[in-house]
Amino acid sequence: METVLFILFGAIAVCGAIMVVTRKHPMASALYLILTLFAVAALFVLRQAHFLAAVQVIVYAGAVVVLFVFVIMLINVPESRLPVERATTTRVLGVLAAGVFILESAVLARRFWMPKGPAAEVGTVETMGRALFTDYLLAFEITSVLLLAAVIGAIALAKRKI
Amino acid sequence: MTIGVKKVARPREMSFPESLYLVEIVKGLGVTMGHLLSNIVRQEGIKTIEYPEVRREMPPRFRGRHRLMKRENGSPRCVACYCCATACPAKCITIVAGESPDPAVEKYPVRFDIDMLRCVFCGMCVEACPCDAIRMDTGWFTPPDDTREKLIFTIDTLLEK
Amino acid sequence: MTGPLFDITVAVARIAVFFAFCFGLVVVMTWVERKGAAYIQDRRGPNRADIFGIRAWGLFHPLADALKFLFKEDFIPDNAHRLFYQMAPMFSLAPAILAIAVIPFGPDVTVMGRKVALQIADLNVGILYLFAVSGMTVYGVVLAGWASGSKYPLLGGLRSSAQMLSYEVSMGLSLIGIFMVFESVRMSQIVAGQGGLLFGVLPKWGVFVQPLGFILFLVAQYAEANRTPFDLPEGESELVAGYHTEYGSFKFSMFMMAEYLHMVVGAAVVATLFFGGWQVPYLGDAGFLLPGGSAVAVPPAFVLLLRIGAFVSKVVFFAWLYVWIRWTIPRFRYDQVMRLGWKVMLPLSLLNIFATGLILLLLKK
Amino acid sequence: MIAPSAYLLLSAILFGIGAVGVVTRKNVLIILMSVELMLNGVNVAFVAAGSYLGDAAGGVFAFMVMTVAAAEAAVGLALLIALYRLKETVDITELKVLKW
Missing domain, CATH: 1.20.120.1200 (NADH-ubiquinone/plastoquinone oxidoreductase chain 6, subunit NuoJ)
Incomplete structure (x- = not known):
């Protein structure tokens, strides 16, 4: 299933x-x-x-x-004013590069060891909350600063007259 | 009534509880609920006239649907003089005259059509008529219909009322 | 019945019952809206549609409307983006239907010796799921506005996306107080948590422990559902009919249904989170336990009936509140909506979280 | 039972597709969306790793990535609007002048 x-x-x-x-x-x-x-x-x-x-x-x-x-x-x-896209060769090259990347990762992923088992309950509200507010509290707080900076930045950029 | 100067109260500053709007919204809700309940319990407050069943009494000078008048013997009073058709600003009256069987009368309308879709209900035809043959005192609106043809009223329809 | 068969039957039955309830309420709501509006405005309202001469106060009008919408010509304007134009009504209706899933409409019952929750899905992220799907509603409006290829719908769509983004923030924040008080985001646990008493008298409903949160959430809900006073995405005085100007026939009726379904679901959510869901004050499993200490025994079947009845009546009341508010309060101007959203609702909801946290901290000590 | 490598492969595919979008498209909006795709691919890997290893860090990292993605989208789109006002285009090859 x-x-x-x-x-x-x-x-x-x-x-x-x-x-x-x-x-x-x-x-x-x-x-x-x-x-x-x-x-x-x-x-x-x-x-x-x-x-x-x-x-x-x-x-x-x-x-x-x-x-x-x-x-x-x-x-x-x-x-009619959407940008004209790049030539086919560029696109094919891009796809090829991505293909190489994906193949490499596939090979690496097979080597990468992880225990094969049922999903641990790590993504639920309780565990996430506990992790965020204990071990990763500093990171969490810094995120809020990041968001504040983003808010201010977005307003400063998009507003015509501040 | 003399023309006076009406004092309009300037909007005053809102007090703090008013500026929160919460109480005011609840008051407004009370007003609407009051109307709703009173209209459910007794329907006196409802001003709607249920039109086809109930008709408003029209004032006597209301210009409604036309009607053609008859003489005592039942023939139309119209003498097909074309006065109404000439006076009509919308050109909605079509008359075809014929020789009247009655020796006292010269002509009578073979056809007398009013295109209700073009009529502007101005009453000029009534004003123009020399023998009071057309009137607009029925107090009726033009009833709706589903084809254009049905809204060109012929002499029979107009004589009915 | 064996295990899986039983499970499937129960699941289908729950979905069918609750779905039928919600859609039935939607149908009735369209009638209530028109009739209620008429009576509030001293008019008579719809009363013409009849079956064999029985008019029943216009109750057949929803039926007549549905038939009319079904048989109308289904057209697509030339300028419209065909695929998106057709997808928009579905985008609009689907989230409302999805949101029904997590609302508990009654307590657990025992059927054939097995415990069955009267809730389609008891997710452990209950309210977050609700946010997730209600965040999707904006796409219906936006897509309709954009794909119609006409300016009024476009303006309506723009307004709607800005409005919904703004109010989603305070809607989410206003509920955090509820999470904190009931210590769960699971809908069934929040309802169970509202069964207790506060100071021995008041039922421990969300509205009593989170009065500010309730008002903020209610306002945000109205803004999310695009109902008056926040219905300026379809403000007919300036935008013809807003985002669904170019829609007709069944596609338009899907927008209508979506709007009313949002109201019903919104009413159910408010009833569940702030008014105890299926909880009846002082009613325990065995009967009433009044604050004075007296007890009235009630048979279990009757208790179940009372509780489901309580949920239904709460939902009906809040659904009616949508209509009631609509015919009481005029529409906001666009800048007023934005000011209210960002400068009033957002700080107040943050304050609410802070105050709730402080009180909980003091109580814990 | 699905091998963890399947998730990692899926993550790589999503990341790769997003990267192709970033390097081959000219429309700034689509490039920004492709960036979101790449971040999402990374999230798949984080969540899978977190749940297989039983470590909450995976989820937390994914959470942080989402926050960054939201911030990035907000600032990116604000930049785009400012640029569109100036240049009337969403073509990235025409937005090559870094000063004005």
Whole structure:
């Protein structure tokens, strides 16, 4: 059962990702990105990381992609003025490079040792909360500073007159 | 009534509880709920007139659907003089005159059509008529219909009322 | 019945029952909205549709509307982006349906010797799941606005995405107080936690332990559901009909259904998180246990009935509140919405978290 | 039971596709989305590793990556809007002047 679900959601994620990078219009890309994000969230659920799956959907699909969609609508580039994409050779070379990378990682992944067992309950709300607020408290706090900086930066950049 | 100057109260500063809006919203909800309940319990507050069943009494000078008047013997009073058709600003009246069988009357309308889709209900035809043959005192609106043809009223329809 | 068969039957039954309840309420809501609006405004409201001459106060109007929407011509404007235009209503309806899954509509019951929770799925991330799916609702509106290829829908979509992003933040933050008080994000545990009493008199409902959180959450819910006073994505006075201007026939009716389903689900969420869900004050498993110390025994079947009835009536009340508010409060201006969202709701929800944390800390000592 | 390497492979594929998007596309919006894809691929690896090794660090790392992704998207899109106001284009090859 797990294998079937893994293959299903993995396939959806990969197909969605391919669509994201191949679609001409950014809106289509954004929608396929949501698909991929959902599939990845489902994979998280398969590994018992329920909390992360929920956060993945809330943060990525609920906020980041909405932001993308918002910007796409805001600047609303007409289809005729979308940039002309690179030549086929460049694209083929890019795909080849990525293929080499994926093959290398596949070889490495087979060598990489991890205990093969059922998913540990590390992604639930309780364990994540405990880890975040004890061992990784400093990192967590620094994240808030990062977010604050991002908020200020975004406002400073996008606002016409401050 | 003389024309007077009405003093309009300037909006005053809101007090703190008012500026929170919460109490005010609850008050507003009370008002709407009051209307709702009173309208459910007794329907006096409802001002709606349920139109086809209940009709508003129209004032006597209201210009409604036309009607053609008849003489005592039942023939139309119209003498096909074309005054109304000439006066009509919307050109919605079509008259075809014919020789009247009654020797006292010269002509009578063979056809008298009013295109209700073009009529602007101005009442000029009524003003123009020399023998009070057309009136607009039915107090009726033009009823809706589903084809254009049905809304060209012929002499029979106009004589009915 | 054997194990898996039993499980599947229970699952299907739960989904069917709750789904039927929600959609039934949606149908009734469309009627209540129109009739309620009419009575509030001293009008008579829909009363014409009849079956064999029986008018039943216009109760057949939802049916007539549904038939009309089904048989209308299904067109796509020339300028529209065909695929996205057709997908938008589905994007709009799906999250509302998904959100139903985690709402408990009754206590655990024993069927054929097995414990069955009256909840479609008791996820351990309950509320987070709710956030996740409610975050998806914005796509329906945005996509509809963008794909219609017309300016008013586009403006509506823009407004909607900005509004929903802004209010999602304070909606999430306003619930953190609830997590902190009930120490769980699992919906069933939050409801169970609201069974107790506060100072021996008040039921320990979310609204009593988190009054500010309740108000903030309610306001944010209205903004998320695009209901008045936050319905400016479809503000008809300036945007024709907003994001669904170019929609007709069944696609439009899907938007309608989505809106009403959001209201029903929103009402269920408010009832669950802040008004004790299926909990009836002072009602234990064996019967009423009044604060004075007197007890009234109630048979278990009746207790179950009372509890489900309590949940249903709470949901109906909050669904009605949506309608009630709509015909009471005028629409905000866009800048007012943004100011309220960022300058009032956000600081207040942060303050709420801080105050809750402080009080919990003092109580623990 | 799925081998951990399957997750790592999937992670690599997602990362690779995202990288192809970054290097071959010209539309800034799609490049930003591809970056999100790459981050997501990394997240898959983190979560899988965390759950196989039974260490909460995997989840925490994924969480941090998500935060960074959100911040990156916000700042990136703000930059994009500012640039679009200036240059009226989303073509990255035309955005090569670093000063104005």
